[in-house]
Amino acid sequence: MSKSAFLSGGVALIILSIAGFGGWLFSLPPATVAAEAPPVPQQEGDAMLASLKPKRERPLVAVIGINDATETTDYLMPTGILRRADVADVMMLATGPGPVQLYPALKVEPDATIAAFDAAHPEGAGYVIVPAMSRDDDPAAIAWLRSQAEKGATIIGICAGAKVVAAAGLLDGKRATTHWYYLGEMLRRSPTVRYVADRRMVADGSVTTTTGITASMPMMLTLIEAIAGRDKAEAVAHDLGLEQWDARHASGAFRLTRPFATTVLASSVAFWNREELGVRLEPDMDEVSLALIADAWSRTYRSSASTFAASSETVESRNGVRVIPDQSGTNWPEGVRVSTFPHSKPADALDRTLDAITARYGERTTEVVAMQLEYPRR
Known part of the structure; x- marks a missing residue:
């Protein structure tokens, strides 16, 4: 990419x-x-919140990126939204030392490398957020994701970050979604993934995935609700300029035309x-x-x-x-x-x-x- x-x-x-x-x-x-987004059953929304419940009182969230090309909004929007909510400790990580070149724009300094994070937090993160990356099979990123999953982290693949999660084997046999442009590619590479249409976010056990780039906004609000309750999520949503959010999505409206x-x-x-x-x-x-x-x-x-x-x-x-x-x-x-x-x-x-x-x-x-x-x- x-x-x-x-x-x-x-x-x-x-x-x-x-x-x-x-x-x-x-x-x-x-x-x-002109597709209509179907309603999401209440029990499905409740199940997602239950799957995202924190295991610690104040969870630790790690947002991982590779240094040479990690998607701009996938990397920065979860960080910014969660930090403004102040319901978790959030760290931006890179697979190696030095800055993270985001695509298609911006360059940032991460908070730590994955090696430094592991040394400081051997118990692992409560949540790992996985943006889209230029390589779905970066060896360092894949190995680290697997190790965090083994330690009990909840994995959240943002947009085409779902392909990275799939490459790590963490979506095998699970329900999932991803960006419309990369859906076919993900299913070819990971044929046991069960695609769910008409959802901006899909949870299956300890792994959650989302559709396109802007889906990280409702995804992070849902995570805030799971951690700190509906009132807190609504306050952050108002601060972002959103009066409502949920998992509804009209998948048929997004395709190559x-x-x-x-x-x-x-x-x-x-x-x-x-x-x-x-x-x-x-x-x-x-x-x-x-x-x-x-x-x-x-x-x-x-x-x-x-x-x-x-x-x-x-x-x-x-x-x-x-x-x-x-x-x-x-x-x-x-x-x-x-x-x-x-x-x-x-x-x-x-x-x-x-x-x-x-x-x-x-x-x-x-x-x-x-x-x-x-x-x-x-």
């Missing part, structure tokens, strides 16, 4: 376009389906029409908003988001995420600088970013971004 989770897919689309473009393109659905493919192809071919947009890092900025905004702008196939600050020193977010600027000592030109909407709640900041993408590139590009994020737009 390259800088964007879908750049490799875009290259594949271009190759396909050269070899029989017309037939392949017109074999795709002409539009997305003709408009998606043609928009990606047109933007990929017009490589000269791509721009680098600046995101100014500010101390105490909201890391959830930052992740969503940088992620969205870097998935347009028309732009990439780069961070800048007054110096090369790390900039610490509101909840202790240390972000390394891509550039320092420069003031990005106003016309190619994007807002982080500092006075908006994170969910609202994402919606406003999608509106800004529409204004800059058009609605079809925004639909491509929302489809990659697997975001049911409000």
